[in-house]
Amino acid sequence: MRTWMLALAAGLVLPRFLPALPGIAACAAFITLGVLMLMRRSWVPFGLFLLGLGWACYQSQNALADRLPVSMDGRTFWIEGRVVGLPAATGDVVRFELVDIESRHVGLPSKVRLSWYGGPQLRAGERWRLAVRLKRPRGLVNPQSFDYEAWLLARGIGATGTVKAGERLSASAAADGWRDRLRARLMDIPAFDRQGAIAALVVGDDSGLSRSDWQVLQDTGTVHLMVISGQHIGMLAGLLYGLVALLARSGAWPRRWPWLPCACGLALAGALCYGWLAGFDVPVRRACFMVAVVLLWRLRFRHLGVWQPLLLALNGVLLIDPLVTLQPGFWLSFGAVAVLALVFAGRLGRWVWWKTLLRAQWAATLGLLPFLLALGLPVSASSPLANLIAVPWVSLTVPFALLGTILLPLGGVGEAILWLVGGSLDLLFELLSFIATWRPAWFAVGLPWWALLMIGLGVLLLLMPAGIPLRALGVMLLLPMAFPPRMEVPEGRAQVWVLDVGQGLSVLVRTREHALLYDAGPRQGDFDAGERVVLPSIRSLAVSRLDMLLLSHADNDHSGGAQAIQRLMPVARLISGEPQRHAAGLDAKPCESGEQWQWNGVRFTLWQWQAARDSNQMSCVLLVEANGERILLTGDIDQAAEQALLHSGEKVQAQWLLLPHHGSRSSSSESFLRAVEPAAALISRSFHNAFGHPHPSVSARLTALGTDTYDTALDGAIRIDLGDFSTAKVQRAERRFWREK
Template sequence: MHVLVLAFIGGLLCLRWVPVLPSQLWLLFFVVAALFLLKMRLFLLSFFLLGFSWACCSAQWALHDQLDLDLDGRTLWLEGIVVGLPQWSHIAGQPRTVRFELADAESRRAKLPQRIRLSWRAPPQTLKAGERWRLAVRLKSPDGSLNPYGFDYQAWLIAQRLGATGSVKAGQRLAVGRGLHHWREQVRSRLYQLAPEGAQGVLAALVLGDGSGLSTAHWQSLQATGTVHLMVISGQHISLLAALVYAAVFWLMRLGCWPNCLPWLPTACLLSMLAALSYGAFAGFAVPVQRACIMVMVTLLWRWRFQYLSVWTAYIVALILVLLLEPLVVLQVGFWLSFSAVGALIFAFSARLGPWPWWQLMTRTQWVAAVGLAPFLLALSLPVSVLGPLANILAVPWLSFVALPLTLLGAALLPWPTLAQEVLKLAGWALQWMFTGLDWIAQGWPVWEGSSVSLLALTLAMLGVLCLLLPRPLLPWSAALALCLPLLQPKSTHLATGIAQVWVLDVGQGQAVWIKTARHSLLYDAGPFMAGFDAGERMVVPVLRGFAQRHLDELLLSHADADHAGGAQTVFNAVQVKRVVSGQPQAHPLTLRAQPCLEERWQWDGVNFQRWQWKQAKDSNQKSCVLLIEAQGERLLLTGDLDAAGEAALLTDWPALKVNWLVVGHHGSRTSTSKRFVQQVAPQYALISRGKHNSYGHPHPQVLMHLQEQQVQIYDTALDKAIRVNLGTYQAPWTMAQQVRFWRRK
């Protein structure tokens, strides 16, 4: 039976790697074939096909619920209910922005998806969960920036069954809040009122699973010490609460304080289940919460009946129920990390020989979790904290037995503000001590940054980890560690001398271009920083880490505008930068130590580079530092935001300038890429870096007309996503949009 269940689970998991979903006719054929195979006693294949068919069918429903492409970019009036907890961003000097989800969206003019993710800049009224609103929304079909080794926003949207995004232009509240979402909103509001200053966000994360209030310093401490799971309601929190309720009933019975007319065991099990489910519902039922609730319920049901239960049974039941309820969960990184960590713990402890002391059990738990997750974290280009086990050994007991009980007790006492305030002060004090300790530990050793690895290296590492986790290793420790060594060797692209690989990254309404030769690397611009979103941190740095790029020979910033240099400080802090050059060196923070853009020629690994700047420039755009790259006679030109006057000056200084590739100036603005300039440089390809539905109207139709008149092939990051050019090979570019995935629209 277990083998058949695993075959069914395998079919469900396969959805993650399906490039194109089968049609409804094919799905019907798979179901019929599965039933036929069932009669032929080919059970494994039959169960696999059934699981695969259900997963694909569920994904089809999600795709059918997405916004019609005809409505993409249009503004409509619609009505709906605010669900979840709205997330407010407060940035000094900027108006407040709220991001929220709208359910049961309706419009008189069109059929809309059931759930929509919206943002509202400077709303005139406070928006709360559970309320019904009438909103004027500029709708967008599910889309987002896409870079190698970066976050796939489209996959996240479909996994959340969000059929559209949009920005609110105006709105009117139609009905006050009610229901569970409104209740959670009220609890958050009361927590923020009564909790001590600086601790509100942490307490809200522990009670409600709402991490939006955590500060940047908190997130950095948690990531550096591998303790992020402590601040996001996970299986540990659910299991602890259920265990506390069960233990309370048990000890009341042992002390003789339990009424004889009420059987203690069924009551303890029912109360523990109720506590776990209530906490899970209150936290929003994220994947780790779902897993923990199911495992707790299955375990308690077996305990109720006085029967022995294998931990693997509860684990498999939790896995299959989570996948059955939401097959698209396989697109979430949290699903794989959550079940991998628990699976590693069960594997290590279920086969142990004899009991361990409590202190040894605690240390081995953290060691096993760290070792079990390390290959997955590195494969996903996520940081691994070397001191994570030590941080967890200290933080987990403190949080579990001091901070979390005080926090939950304070939340339970919210109807009595005076008592709640005192208890929350104690909880805030406990959490402050915990973060102080985490900060101290984080200073001891830097995190181990992940890089892309091959499938073979990941497979060998997983085998090595399994050998390490066994109570009696099948292989010596040295052999098990040797299997993990290929994981430390990143999968890198070896470039020949005279070839340059150019990545025009998809950073929205901004620009970041990474140029790599055989042994050198240069980043031209670092992406935007707007409304609290740092493209350097979210997009550029993950690409560099994914390619195992630990240093930059030069960070060249065309000029100081936020859409080009906003992410520079983050990049500078994340990797070793030998030199920073800018068209406006004085306009950057002193920490960047930017040098002026001097006209210079140099060569790296057989690839020629040349810089230029207009000496008569008057504004920031005209001061853009221009870069020309030549490999094997093939040329690529980057002009930043240089306008038509600057382009004319460039042609005067370089009268014989001809290029194969042109990164269109100023994201396609009408002020740049003049007709004369296009005719003179005669590019074969034009690359446009801009954000979809940007408020500036880039690229301007006039610019597109100039390019089309010269029969230039146009590639656009808003449509084609990140673009890779192998300069020196005279080949067409490769784009991330060519990577076929079923959740990405053409």
Template sequence: MHGMSGADYCLTAKEGRTLDVFRRPQLMVILPGFFLGLISPLMLEQLPSPWLLGVLSLLIPVVWLKGPDNRLLAAGLTGLVWAVLVHHLVLHERLPDRLDQQTLSIEGRIAGLPEATLTGWRFQLADARIVDTGESLPFMRVHWYAGEPVLQGEYWRFEARVRRPRGMSNPGAFDYEAWLYAQGIGALGSIRSGQRLDGMRYGGVDGMRSHIRDRLLQALGATPGTERLLALIVGDRSVLSREDWQVLQATGTSHLMVISGLHVGLFAAAVFGLVTLAGRLGILHLPFARIWLAAPLAIFAAAIYAALAGFAVPTQRALLMVAMVLLARLLYRQPGPWFFWLLAMCLVVMINPAAPLLAGFWLSFMAVGLLVFGMAGRLDQRGLWWRWGRAQWVIFIGLWPWLLLWGMPGSLIAPLVNILAIPFVSLLVVPAALLGTLLELVLGVPWLLWFAAQLLDGLFLALEQAASLHVPTYLAFPGWINWLLGVAGILALLSPLSRLLWLPALACVPVLLAAPQPRPVEGEFWVTVLDVGQGLSVLVQTRQHALLYDAGARLSSGFDLGEAVVHPALVSLGVTDLDRLLVSHADNDHAGGAQAIIRHMPVGRVVAGQIEDQSPQLQAIACQPGESWSWNAVTFEIIYSAPAPAPANERSCVLRVTTGDSGVLLTGDVGIRGEYQMLAHDLSANLLLAPHHGSRTSSSYALIRAVDPNWVVFSAGHRNRFNHPHPNVVARYRELAVEPVYTSRAGAVRFVFDKDHGGRRDWSWRDSARRFWHE
């Protein structure tokens, strides 16, 4: 949950009278229209062509001159043309198709704050070019496995494999391609080797952040809380561990552990207040009004602190609102808070039309909007603690719809924790950290930094205790109609008319928690093959039951597909618990994410092949060939699993699911040897999961003929290093009239089977959710 900055709080506290220049009705119509125009292209699968932009540009003045009633449309068209033009320019900067998956010798400058990972270094590369041709390359995000430490501003030559931005595509999961696009990243890279060309360090914002981070690490050493303090001072999120983020999510305090709009606003308010106080006490003798010094210094301080965060969207919002409030005071203007709010949103999206693809954009702006709406007309009626508690309630209930929209967990204990945690961090930790940083940089005195680190470490101990009492709540998106009804109900509850509207409001709010998901009818089952890259995860649903076959990988970098992809997809598809988790065998790309699944949702029974090599935490029982059961007139049968000491792949637990004459065969990584041993069974099925991701040591003619499928699904990573599926295997399926389906192209894909009409392919997620930035 996002708190409010000092400037935001002032806006909600007292609106004052607004001069006519700011209160003209058309201005408050133009801004919403312009904003809607700016964000509307984000809903398009393809951008309008440049010639159409030219036509629209000519129409704008015509529509505007037709009168005030048409100015909303004119403003919308202006925003649309601007945004589409910028999107075209950004897409043009992406890595060209001809360089995709090429290994190149490149040179570039290290940008941002390099992040140390479990397997090497991850950082951004700016001003990159190909050594041989001098061709410029887009802004890149690269990973150097087992690489040397790199520093911001250094110039390097790398041997790297570059590729166009691309991610997995699944319902409910994080859209990596959208995130890369919003960050302006036009290429990805994997570095093979590198050579530092010189030791030159560059200045600018990144140089300042890097210098401060290095000085703090040197000064603090092994002091507990050091890494977390860096997040507060220089906005370095990478220093927070996975466990830290879990604690923050469980307590609803994620906004406190990085530079947020709250911190920027409070810092600006503190500078403004100190200058004003110094003038009143006679310390400053100025020949002009104190505000003419206090306001520019406060804006400058806010800009410096926002720069330390890398100008993230919440800090952009806070900086813009602080600047507008203070500039309005200098000009003796006092427009209403909604003017500042709308103008700041428009400016942020004008600068980066892809900013609304980031959850932080909506959470930050909606938090401020909710405070303006929910606190209006109430602040003069109650005491300070009532106002503070009311603010936490407004943020807590008001942001739930936006957390649902972005598939983020909510914390039921967040209001209680934030009532104490926000003032502790904002009034104790952050001032001590900033003043301690200044003392260290100027005088080399680190003692105040140590104190701030100890305070933060103590806070985290308390947060860990609170987190142990509560598991973050994950809910499926309830659909647009229910979501809009829920938003309307919450706004009614927070409005000044809540005493009159509380009954219909309470009737609307529960629809947010009710996510009606379609389910198979009796005798029908659905198979959803998730896109987990080079791995496998398949959801099988009947009317009342759900089975998950494999759970993707847990990578050496610590990225867990079970947690990041499979679990969010299950929640999005309405699965709150699993009757059975079947792990085909112990290879990481099949079993690695299983622990995350049992950690996040109830699982009735875990069955696994290659049982002795599975994690003890799964508490799995061995896969038993011949075992069968029935759910809702759908039959499940374990066909095969080779006993030890057979090779790991041959020990895959093969599952066949049937209803009537329709069925699916899930084969894990079984090879040709296992395929021939299975031929004694009835293997017929409409859908076959290609054994071993389509490797050339599997998918024999005998197996394909025995199964006689309509479709074969290859669950493999996009252009993976194993060359899965092998071209000869694909040709074999095509020769036998089997349609290939690739998760790397289609994303998650669903098939529907019933006993009367066979099977059909229901949807492919990459097609269903496609936008213009997707590959």
């Protein structure tokens, strides 16, 4: 039976790793062949594998088919729909999801995610008529970056968009908007300014947590504690089960009621009620299903061991929603349960409670390490200590948060309890902040598959019981993590990465021993590309410090992320084309036109137009030359600055040209392009940007000159091995079935 369930799970998981999905006909063929193979017992595992594969591919194809058609991409429509979930207001932006969509246009997806800048307060359950500009799901693609497209597909979102105008058609019904009203009630309670954390624990809304709160949680590996997940559901179920067991053991439980069925029933009811309160999001549904399986195992099938119910829960979750494999939480939650089962199942003797707690925390930290590395998530060295404090702290806090919420109708009783809960959470965050300052999170360098395999095998050996042969070898197998295999840049060569930061610019230039970052991406509202995109990407490329941060000029799309970069990574030297315009804290030196230097045989040259009259013209231009191959990084210079550069006497000919001002009509004049004579042009921009970059006239000039183009909006991050005279490598070439080409 265990082999059969493993085969089914393997088939359900496999599409997650496919570059492209088989068609609907192939899915039907897999399912048909799988059913036929079930008729012979020896073929059952193969049949279950094909059934799982066919079902998962069919469900994934249906989700892809529900995306906005290409012909409608970037267009504006009038649509009607109902707001679902909890709308999140951050600054002047309201983000929400819309379902039950009606429109005179055929082919719109069944669920969309929208942003409304300066929009009104929205409530779940309200029905709106909106003018929205819809776009197909598309995200930034960089080394080790968050996969936004996979996240959208896993949530069944077929389009994103921006609201231009709208009118409310109907108010929220009582059954639809109660969670929203409860969240608003919780946010109005004075609780040491920790109302957002209380709302996160009670109704699963994390929009009230600040960016600094998230940074602390990430640095200490405790993010899972502030997002309602399997741990919270399981914790409440365990608390209720343990309460009945304690009463039964002490003789206080009524003898006419069998305690075990009552304990399991009460635990399941508590888990379902908590899940209902949290909105039954995907992780919550997964957790409730797992709790139900565990309780059923405890009640009736304990003799089967611990692995049977775990596999049953795994297959149940995957059959209900195969796309759950696109979410990191799926791998982490099942991985944590499997690790704890491996460590505790079948061990002889009893441990005192504190030894059990220490061993569980140590096992979970070590056991989840391969998952974190494979998923490209930050690894927290302080996680064992932080979780040792925070897990029991939050475990004791959640019941009081729920109790206070239930008692809110009783005057000030509920508010008083929640005030105490807020104080408890505030003290917890103070402790976590101290730990985060001592040991922040570590972004691992991207590891090859063989290194991940070694680390996984090493972790497995270390989790084995004492006395297992070669157990100490596990420490040696972890060495790729401490000494990751690096793609060294040869002497006299440079590795150039044009990162995908949307409508902005950030370029990393690495030599054998040095690193320079040219611009730091934009900062828009609560999204800081420097912190969320640039920093994880360059850390994954084995850059731990910057010898120079060069900001072409002070416009937000080029320098918005600079403060985050300087705050979170050592920067030896900061240069800017407009040092006087930067915010306080960015003490930049001016760009010195004509300055040159060499790193590891690679030559760098700066240029700036001294007669510049505006910000774009003041852009600091960087020319990099390695082994005779050159790249010209131009910031936002316009045609006047281009002509000044041509007449400056600088040698501007280069094989690679970063198009000035993202390919704007005011730049990239024909005379400039002919003088540079690039073999390839690089464009850094966002898809469907409001400025129309690159301008058709610029694209026409490049075509006429026979210049190849690489575009971050189409290609993702672009890598150039300068000095090798080879073609560029693009991130979107790494195919994923859910990723736009």
